[in-house]
Amino acid sequence: MSTDPFNSNSYIAFDGSSIRDLIINKLNQGQVFTDQNYQGSNISALIDVISYTFSTLLYYLNKTSSESMFSEAQIYENMNRIVKLLNYNPKGKITQTLAYSITTDTRLTPGNYIIPRYSYVNIGGTSFSFNKDIIFTNSADGTISTQNKTTDFFLYQGKFQEYPSYNATGSNNEVLYLSLGDTTYLDNFNIFVYVKPKNTGIWEQWNQTQNLFLNKSTDKVFSVRYNPNKNYEIIFGDDINGKKLTTDDTVQVYYLQINPTSPTVGTNALKDLSIVLYNNITYNNIKTDVFPQNGTYLTRNLLNLVLLDNEYPSSPYESEESVDDIRKNAPKNFSYQQRLVTTNDFQTYIESNFDNIISDVYVANNDDYLKGHIKYLYNIGINAPQSDNTVLYNQIKFANSCNFNNVYVYLSPINDSQKYVNSSQKELILSEIEDQKVLTSQIVPIDPVYMAFDFYVKSSTSSPTVSDLGYNKLKVYKKSNSRRSSSGISADIINLISSTFSKKNVSFGKRINISELATNIASIDGIDKIQTYRSDTEEYVDGLSLIAWNETYPDLDVDVYNQSLQLEYFQYPYFNNISNLISRIEIIETSGVIQITDF
Numbered sequence: 001m002s003t004d005p006f007n008s009n010s011y012i013a014f015d016g017s018s019i020r021d022l023i024i025n026k027l028n029q030g031q032v033f034t035d036q037n038y039q040g041s042n043i044s045a046l047i048d049v050i051s052y053t054f055s056t057l058l059y060y061l062n063k064t065s066s067e068s069m070f071s072e073a074q075i076y077e078n079m080n081r082i083v084k085l086l087n088y089n090p091k092g093k094i095t096q097t098l099a100y101s102i103t104t105d106t107r108l109t110p111g112n113y114i115i116p117r118y119s120y121v122n123i124g125g126t127s128f129s130f131n132k133d134i135i136f137t138n139s140a141d142g143t144i145s146t147q148n149k150t151t152d153f154f155l156y157q158g159k160f161q162e163y164p165s166y167n168a169t170g171s172n173n174e175v176l177y178l179s180l181g182d183t184t185y186l187d188n189f190n191i192f193v194y195v196k197p198k199n200t201g202i203w204e205q206w207n208q209t210q211n212l213f214l215n216k217s218t219d220k221v222f223s224v225r226y227n228p229n230k231n232y233e234i235i236f237g238d239d240i241n242g243k244k245l246t247t248d249d250t251v252q253v254y255y256l257q258i259n260p261t262s263p264t265v266g267t268n269a270l271k272d273l274s275i276v277l278y279n280n281i282t283y284n285n286i287k288t289d290v291f292p293q294n295g296t297y298l299t300r301n302l303l304n305l306v307l308l309d310n311e312y313p314s315s316p317y318e319s320e321e322s323v324d325d326i327r328k329n330a331p332k333n334f335s336y337q338q339r340l341v342t343t344n345d346f347q348t349y350i351e352s353n354f355d356n357i358i359s360d361v362y363v364a365n366n367d368d369y370l371k372g373h374i375k376y377l378y379n380i381g382i383n384a385p386q387s388d389n390t391v392l393y394n395q396i397k398f399a400n401s402c403n404f405n406n407v408y409v410y411l412s413p414i415n416d417s418q419k420y421v422n423s424s425q426k427e428l429i430l431s432e433i434e435d436q437k438v439l440t441s442q443i444v445p446i447d448p449v450y451m452a453f454d455f456y457v458k459s460s461t462s463s464p465t466v467s468d469l470g471y472n473k474l475k476v477y478k479k480s481n482s483r484r485s486s487s488g489i490s491a492d493i494i495n496l497i498s499s500t501f502s503k504k505n506v507s508f509g510k511r512i513n514i515s516e517l518a519t520n521i522a523s524i525d526g527i528d529k530i531q532t533y534r535s536d537t538e539e540y541v542d543g544l545s546l547i548a549w550n551e552t553y554p555d556l557d558v559d560v561y562n563q564s565l566q567l568e569y570f571q572y573p574y575f576n577n578i579s580n581l582i583s584r585i586e587i588i589e590t591s592g593v594i595q596i597t598d599f
Helices: 016-030 042-064 076-084 281-290 323-336 343-353 366-379 389-398 423-434 466-471 486-500 514-522 578-584
Strands: 097-099 101-104 111-115 120-123 126-129 134-138 144-146 154-157 159-162 175-178 185-196 204-208 221-226 232-236 250-258 306-309 358-365 406-413 442-446 449-455 472-478 511-513 527-534 539-542 546-550 558-561 564-566 571-575 585-588
Touching: 016 042, 076 323, 097 423, 101 134, 101 144, 126 159, 154 250, 175 250, 185 221, 185 232, 204 281, 250 281, 323 343, 343 358, 343 406, 343 423, 358 366, 366 406, 406 423, 423 442, 449 472, 466 472, 466 546, 472 486, 472 578, 486 514, 486 571, 486 578, 486 585, 511 514, 514 527, 514 564, 571 578, 578 585
Parallel strands: 204 221, 406 442, 449 571, 472 585
Antiparallel strands: 097 154, 101 306, 111 134, 120 126, 126 154, 134 144, 159 250, 175 232, 185 204, 185 250, 221 232, 358 406, 449 546, 472 527, 511 564, 527 539, 546 558
16 A cells, blocks of 8 residues: 555645645755744745645635536536536526506607607606617507507616726627626616727617627627626627627617516506606717617607506516526527427427516427317317417417417416416517527417316216305314414415415426325314315315316316316416415314223
């Protein structure tokens, strides 16, 4: 066996102090130097530098020995660097979005008008901003027609800020770092860049691209990366992939500064609020060179004559991707290579980019759609399933008459107060998909087939019907020795059912395990047993019995289950009237009986 203290594993026995002591002992044994024993001497200082450098290197070795592997990395900085090799750009924070509509005051004269970008509305101390110019025509009869797509009608929580101007060095793939500190937060999708070339002196708007390698040498584009330090890098081209900045070009960046702690806003929150004009010297110069001239920019006074309103609440704020999120999303992103071909490609792209709008998505091809959803409608007795309200509305509004090469995208909104993904949100998703999908594919958004659940005992004398729901309840028998309050037990049951049917835990085509839910309820502290009871017939079922029905066609698809139910891919579950669930739960106190036994 080797006695060499410096074998390949020796480093694990040392830290800064022990390596220092070892060096001093070696020098003492050599009897050539003596200053190593005196603190403050030159050689002592050199030994300190060497030993603590060793300690620092050892620290990083231990930290990165497992962090170099994609499957094992736990530190965000390391995971961010690793996925850069996959050309994956982790997402930063995503702000709230708010769909709105426009009307005008009768005092606004007919003509073409523009709401300037970066203007904002203040809603109870929370700002929501326009990220595009909104162009509309105000006619003599007071009607409004817009030149913008419906996808443009979103406000974004936060205010736009101007980053200090930057003079380009002219290097290949020049990088501009947005360093704003640890307490300033940006929206991941609202960074805008304007460039004033030195040779022309005229401002130009450059567009963001997902990948510079997909662009020509003349394309005025930039890419944005959320880096390991959780700051943003703006990367320009090299005259091969994307146009290169030349020396002394002026670059101006505008970003949306957001407040992650701001609460979401409800319906009609925009009503009677005024639009505040964004205004500064540089912005006004850019506006003159870049922005459209086919209308009149609304001044501060004229903006007071433009009225906004919102039918739906704002979507929630979304935090940046965690290490586990990146580990899940990066391989999927790599597999579709910025091109949407398979149903998995579409599903991955929508899940990754619109998780602040949707809670779940399912993508079906034309064959699965006909064999699944359309066949289901035929089976329950719909003679013309193509005329179903939700099917017909989405087909007419978002697709053409062609029905043989469609991609059907089922969407569930993330807002609990929002039943369907609204038209503006659907068009936003479709517009983002348009440039990446297969040329011949037609995308058709589809609303869920909602399946409602509630307590129900099937009568021996009649078929199940939702008109009998009022007779049914959950009876909960409390243990005789339990000191828990009935209200506490009820609250636990409601929380358990709410969690089981929450949007975080349900999905399209989910299996609803009723027997497992019954077991979990019966396991709550203080509960002896549960029964589902029907008062009009005085029938009951031990455990949990639920009725499930199609919300749109409750008389055509309805049945009772007490084990489990596998939903179809187009069906989405929820518990009926869950806000009033407490009225359908009865807690029964049981009295204890003492039995005396002779021995």
